[in-house]
Amino acid sequence: xxxxxxxxxxxxxxxxxxxxxxxxxxxxxxxxxxxxxxxxxxxxxxxxxxxxxxxxxxxxxxxxxxxxxxxxxxxxxxxxxxxxxxxxxxxxxxxxxxxxxxxxxxxxxxxxxxxxxxxxxxxxxxxxxxxxxxxxxxxxxxxxxxxxxxxxxxxxxxxxxxxxxxxxxxxxxxxxxxxxxxxxxxxxxxxxxxxxxxxxxxxxxxxxxxxxxxxxxxxxxxxxxxxxxxxxxxxxxxxxxxxxxxxxxxxxxxxxxxxxxxxxxxxxxxx
Amino acid sequence: xxxxxxxxxxxxxxxxxxxxxxxxxxxxxxxxxxxxxxxxxxxxxxxxxxxxxxxxxxxxxxxxxxxxxxxxxxxxxxxxxxxxxxxxxxxxxxxxxxxxxxxxxxxxxxxxxxxxxxxxxxxxx
Numbered sequence: 001x002x003x004x005x006x007x008x009x010x011x012x013x014x015x016x017x018x019x020x021x022x023x024x025x026x027x028x029x030x031x032x033x034x035x036x037x038x039x040x041x042x043x044x045x046x047x048x049x050x051x052x053x054x055x056x057x058x059x060x061x062x063x064x065x066x067x068x069x070x071x072x073x074x075x076x077x078x079x080x081x082x083x084x085x086x087x088x089x090x091x092x093x094x095x096x097x098x099x100x101x102x103x104x105x106x107x108x109x110x111x112x113x114x115x116x117x118x119x120x121x122x123x124x125x126x127x128x129x130x131x132x133x134x135x136x137x138x139x140x141x142x143x144x145x146x147x148x149x150x151x152x153x154x155x156x157x158x159x160x161x162x163x164x165x166x167x168x169x170x171x172x173x174x175x176x177x178x179x180x181x182x183x184x185x186x187x188x189x190x191x192x193x194x195x196x197x198x199x200x201x202x203x204x205x206x207x208x209x210x211x212x213x214x215x216x217x218x219x220x221x222x223x224x225x226x227x228x229x230x231x232x233x234x235x236x237x238x239x240x241x242x243x244x245x246x247x248x249x250x251x252x253x254x255x256x257x258x259x260x261x262x263x264x265x266x267x268x269x270x271x
Numbered sequence: 272x273x274x275x276x277x278x279x280x281x282x283x284x285x286x287x288x289x290x291x292x293x294x295x296x297x298x299x300x301x302x303x304x305x306x307x308x309x310x311x312x313x314x315x316x317x318x319x320x321x322x323x324x325x326x327x328x329x330x331x332x333x334x335x336x337x338x339x340x341x342x343x344x345x346x347x348x349x350x351x352x353x354x355x356x357x358x359x360x361x362x363x364x365x366x367x368x369x370x371x372x373x374x375x376x377x378x379x380x381x382x383x384x385x386x387x388x389x390x391x392x393x394x395x396x
Contacts, residue, residue, distance in 0.1 A: 103382035106292045114285045130283045133357060137379040223359030223377045 104230045107135055108237055115241045121249040125157040128215065128242050133159060136231050137224035138217045142166045142196075144176060145205075145213035145246060153180060153213060160219070166196050171211070179204045180211045185235050187227060193218050201227065203235045205243035212243040274299045275321040275393050280311030280337060281355070282329040286380075290324060290355070293382035294389055308332025312340055320350060322392050324385075327356040327367070335370055342371035351392035355380060 049055040114127045125143060132138045140160030144153040153176060155166040172181045179186045179202040186202040193200060199216035206212060215238060220226075277294055279302060281287045287304045294302055303320070305311035309331045315323060323341070327334040334354060341347045353374040354367045364375045374388050 099383060103293070106289065106382060110285055110289045110292065114288070127285060130285050134283060134286050134289075134378050134380070137357075139357075221357055221359055221378070224379065 104233060107230060108233060111135060111234065111237055112241050115245040116248075118245075119249050119252040121246065121253055124242075124245045124249045127245075128238070129157055129159055131234065131238065131242075132215060132217070133221075136217070136227075136234055137221045138219070139221045140218040141199075142216050142218075143213065144169065144180075144216060146171070146180065146211055153177060156213075169197070175199055176202050176214050176216050180214045183209070183211070185232075185239065187232075187235075191219075201235070203238050205239060205246065207240075207243045207247045210247075212246055215242070274301055276301045276303060276319060277389065277393075278303050278305060278311065278314055278320045278323045280305040280308065280323060280329070280334065281326040282307050283326075286326070286355075286378075289380070289382075290385065293380075293385050296386060297389060297393070300393075308334060308337040311337050315341060315347060315350075316344065322351045322353065322389060324353050324355050324389075325372075327354060327358055327363070335367060338367065338370045338372055353388055353392060355385070 049059055111131050114131070115124065118124060118127070128143055132141050138159070140158075142155045142158040142161075142163070144166075145156045146153055151171050153169040153171065155163050155168075157163065158166060169177045171177050174197045175186050175188075176197070176199065183204050183206050185204065186199070188198075188200050191200070196216075196218070199218050200220070201217040203215045203217075204211065205214055275297075277300055279287055279290050279294075281290065281304070284306075287306075291302050291304065294300060303314060303318070305314050307329045308325075311323070311325065312332065314320075325334040325337055334356070338352055338354070341350065341352060348371075351373045352371065353376060354372045355376045355378065356363070356367075357378045358364075359377045367375050373392055376384060376388060
């Protein structure tokens with residue numbers, strides 16, 4: 001009984017498959033017919049065009065117009081491509097510029113952040129030294145601070161040579177003294193020098209119009225040939241921010257000393 | 272993709288801040304700072320790092336000694352090391368490279384150069 005069912009089932013499957021095949025064959029025949037008509041129509045057109053010179057001319061004219069239009073479109077596309085390429089180059093250049101600007105701003109931000117991160121004079125001087133070594137790339141340099149009483153410039157920190165090696169400079173004397181008085185950064189040749197009175201660069205440190213001191217650079221690191229635009233930005237930053245940091249640290253230290261004295265005096269009176 | 276870890280061994284807080292600033296632009300990177308060679312050695316032996324940027328002139332333990340110790344450890348032999356230093360002489364470069372440093376950058380640093388070297392050593396995009 002089950003064999004019979006299986007046989008009927010198979011027969012039905014076969015019938016369905018056969019019907020689908022017949023349907024597909026019908027569709028193919030229909031498509032074939034349609035294509036035959038199309039071919040005849042195209043052959044007619046060609047025959048007509050071949051026999052009729054007017055039609056040839058018309059066809060030629062149409063084709064030439066089409067070629068002309070395509071050429072124009074191609075030229076337009078090429079022109080557009082050139083424009084896009086130029087824009088790309090411009091954007092790439094701008095991207096590099098912005099990257100550089102970003103890096104420079106990061107250097108300036110970190111320098112100023114570090115300079116104002118402490119009120120201890122020794123720390124401020126250490127940070128100035130770090131900036132001048134690591135960001136400017138100086139090998140020998142000195143930080144001069146103006147003595148309040150005498151007005152002379154004395155070296156309080158240095159790199160590359162002992163502090164004692166550097167002379168005390170009178171305000172207005174030589175490149176360092178002149179730069180401190182005028183408030184103008186001096187930037188000369190970048191070949192190293194051991195002449196402590198003739199640095200290759202001198203950055204005056206001023207708080208508003210009040211001279212605080214100067215940073216005199218005598219030679220650059222072996223791998224550094226010359227000062228870059230960023231170095232000049234750093235000079236400007238140091239001129240203001242290093243001066244403010246030194247001034248604030250000096251004031252803080254003085255006020256601490258005064259506070260201790262007063263406290264000692266009060267203790268003496270009250271005990 | 273797993274995050275990558277970079278160790279900066281540098282005694283100058285300013286340089287550490289600048290390097291961190293630059294390296295933060297890399298995607299998927301965590302940065303750890305060490306303030307001298309000894310601190311760097313402690314960190315590098317107790318944790319995994321994909322790259323170490325090491326200064327040469329540092330208190331307690333200098334960078335060259337640290338590189339020597341790192342290359343002596345089996346687990347750290349393959350870790351990329353980049354030296355960042357003020358020492359620009361050829362002999363200094365040769366010495367650091369012979370001790371096992373993969374790259375040698377001189378100060379003043381340029382952030383884009385540091386980024387390019389870090390990318391290459393991390394093999395990231």
